[in-house]
Amino acid sequence: MKINKLFTKSFPYILLIILTLPIILGYLWIVITTFSTRIYGLIPVDQSGNYFRGLTLSNWTFLTDKTKTLNVSIWLLTFNTLIIAVGLTVGVVLISMMAGYALSRIKFPGRKPFLSLTLILHSFPSVTLLIAIYFVLRWIARIPILGRGIPIIGGFGYNTLGGVILVSIALQLPLGIWLMKGFFDNVSWDLERAALIDGCSRWRTWWQIMVPQIMPGIAALSIFSFMEGWKSFLIPYSFMTSHARATLSTLLNEMMSESSPTDYGTLAAVGLFQLLPIIIFYLFTQKYLLNIFSGGVKGTA
């Protein structure tokens, strides 16, 4: 009876550990690899294959050297990645807040079609549109100033950081709009009504009354967008040609390249380097992040 009870009690834990095992082993492998010359399974080995030897810090030299594959500094790439992540976050949050508010609070013709549209676009095969998006970016590049005359982000056309940010924002928008709408839906009507009767404009009501009410939602969307921007690969890779504008993910991809000396120790180290800030960030913000998915389906759940 006692054993039986112990079993029922520990069973969930055992099951959970077994199911989670690949994740645990995988990340363990990444960490060990970054400190080893060679590795067999989870055991570091040295050049001649002796077990538990060959621990090294040499995989981390990319932090100070110019990286071996790209002839630019890792910190420049980190900076570029940061710009994309921040640009994407600010853009998505601001634009989704505006649209989400209108969709939640204002009645206008075409509201329902617009909402169903965002729901469909929510999970649209956007990657399949890469070539077509390339054309669009090329046309934007031809607009004077806007196209390619803006400092830091370069502009919004093809081969600029701004262009990459713009495309990423667009692809993220349906989720953002839908989410923001969900949060606005939950804000009390009286609050807004009072403000409007007091003579506030829609814009002031939006910015001063409504936006502060959905801070948890904004936090969630910001964190989510930042993470997406930080790890994005396909779009920066496809639409930026210059190396000075590469990102950490593009660097990783280059290091994975076939038929070239692939230094997996360094590769894992760069991967960990890119992952660490996100993990730290995540640990501090996870309770907000959880809102992102629950917010969207709340009320109807």
Added chain:
Amino acid sequence: MKRLTFLIILLALPALIFAGGQKEKAKTTGPQTVTITVWAKANNVEHWRADAAVPAAKALNAELKKEGKNITVVVKPIYDNTPWGQYKNKFTMAADAGEGPDIICSGHEDVPVWAQAGYIIPLANSVSQIQGMYPEFGDVIDSLWNATMWHQKVWAVPQDTEARPMFFSKTNLKKMGWTDAQVKALPEKINSGQFTLSDLIKTAQEAIKKGVVKPGFGFWHRPKKGGDYIQFYVSYGGKVYDPVKDKLILDKNALLKWYQFQRKVVTTGITPKNYIGTEWKIWHDTVSHNNALFWNGGIWQWADWKTNYLNGDESILFKNVGYALIPSGIRGKEGNTLSHPLVYMVTTEKASGHKYRDLVIRLLAFMTTKEINTKHALQSTHLGILKSQMQYKPYLDAKFLSSVTYMLKHNWYQPNDSYYGQWFDIVWKGMTNAENGVKTPQAAVDLVVKEMKIELGDNVIIK
């Protein structure tokens, strides 16, 4: 294109503003600076593919000054280590947007594709014309120009070339009881067709039986997609291209024998099951540490093994590793090897957004010197491309390179045909099906033939 643009403009009002566009302002007087961008796909030991432009620009500027011209050339060498497909994709998009580099270093098979698309310019109307253009071009080994030709024009300048040998472990062969003389004679026997692919299978099986190598480690072919595999098709007498009709060829008989070979290496246990797709790291680690008997790769991997796997100790490689042509599948027929020269192409004004094409070509000449090219050849263990290198001491001193140069006498190139990519993809898929046992070799061949007819139609001759 116009129709497309028209439609799009109709659909997108914002696009209406987009008229105009940037035009390069050409200065005609005063001192000028010309920026020339070079793209190359290269890793850390191949960076001279792009960096060759730096010393070349220095020499060119000195020359220009001597001529009293008020032009300074500034170069931007960029090397990129992404997979080939992505590299080419990136170039295509950049070139079409008018943001391409001035010089692009890529495989010679891109010549017909990019020439047809209007991204690159022809450099000369004949080999003799380009040889007379600059002494440096005259120095390029004659046969290499063949790889740069398309529709009777020269479209590119060779950058490097290589051979793709069959490597073997000398020490492991000796453990099996081979004498020094037998091991030493192996390359010659392969060369003359006395040691064939079926002998390779037998030898590898014996090695496993005797416990010299572990099961599955008798023959490790290239683990991932690549032109190397077509060498075995050629070994069985297959032809890829008919130069007279300017069409691709698919030889069903050779294809079947090749697929049977790829299946047999697995069924005889000399190659592991489900081997294709093995990580490069695992492959390099295995072969460089003498754990396999036969493996086929490229000579550039030698530099990789030495630098990245053996702490720079080349003597270990010379002690353990031997190399020869790819054995023939038919007794008495000589071995072969694939060379895949990389070439420099000059982009059009439209693709690069820059003028001064003649200056770019001139820079290319300065990049094609024995000094610069030898640096690249030594660092990356690629073969030189210049006649003068064959008497150039630093090049001759490179023991490995000089010992594989003979292979170029038996080499072949992939065709400059714009459908080759599709041809290759279909044949490759058939091969993986056959080797992994998903289909019998015969069924794989039948499927290849069927797909080839649908995808390429009249552009391929099926025999």
Added chain:
Amino acid sequence: MGKETEEIRKIKPGRPDWFWFLFPSLLLIVLFFFLPIVITLIISGTNMSSTTGFHAWKWVGLNNFRKIAILPETADHFWLTVKYVAVTLAFFNIGMALVVSIITTHISRGTGFFFRALWLLPRITPTVTYVMMWKFLGANAPYGVFNQLIIQPLGLAPQNWVAASSFLFIVLVNGYIGASFGMIIFTSAIEAIPKDITIASLVDGASMLQRIRYVILPYIKWPLLFVTTYQTLSLMTSFEQIMVLTDGQFNTEVWSLWAYHKALQNYWGNFQWGFGNALAAVLVVVGIILGIIYLRYFKFNELVQDPKIESL
């Protein structure tokens, strides 16, 4: 009530605020969804490829679609995609997500949080790093972790598991990312179940399985449907992980990867934009149809009730 509305209307006479609120989103959606969809459809009717460039192409009508219909490999890609979506969805994005969220909400809070955090790692890890990890988990001896820790101690023959069980691995790699989406949603839904109901079931002496069947599942019906539909579409079109893991070898080339390979990424750089876009267009159409069906099925109108202020 009606009076109040009138008052508001007077303050804000017919100025289309909503337009300006929506303008940035509209612009971006037009630029990066509508236009690209139209362009994709247009290109799918041409022979555009690297060889023709973006200028010298010709109209080929429905030829690309005809080619899709007669190619022998089409059926393989199609059925693989169906199988892949169905299996991943059932076992991971729904099944695993449900199991993990139920267990982690029924153990101590701290432990539950810890495991959920672990399960979120794959989602926030850059793809290349994440997939590399799986490659070396399944790699052949002596490199692979599974071979070292599980297969060899059991006395079985080690092999390259990624290649040997390629389908399992594409499911695992995507499943471990996909499960976290459902996990989060289910977790918050389960936690939202009123405490008295949970306690009542405990008092009744219901077993865990009964509790799941009669208490939890009915309560999370809507999130379940939401996750199912949402993840079906995203599984159907995602290929980045498969591309990095096997690049479509060992019969893992799902439809979207096939399109990507044809149009943007193949070994010798012969891009067939026309044909690739035709493949993409098929996905676009399927996506739109599924989307519309879901909207119907989910009683979408209940979800988007009219704003209350104007209709008070």
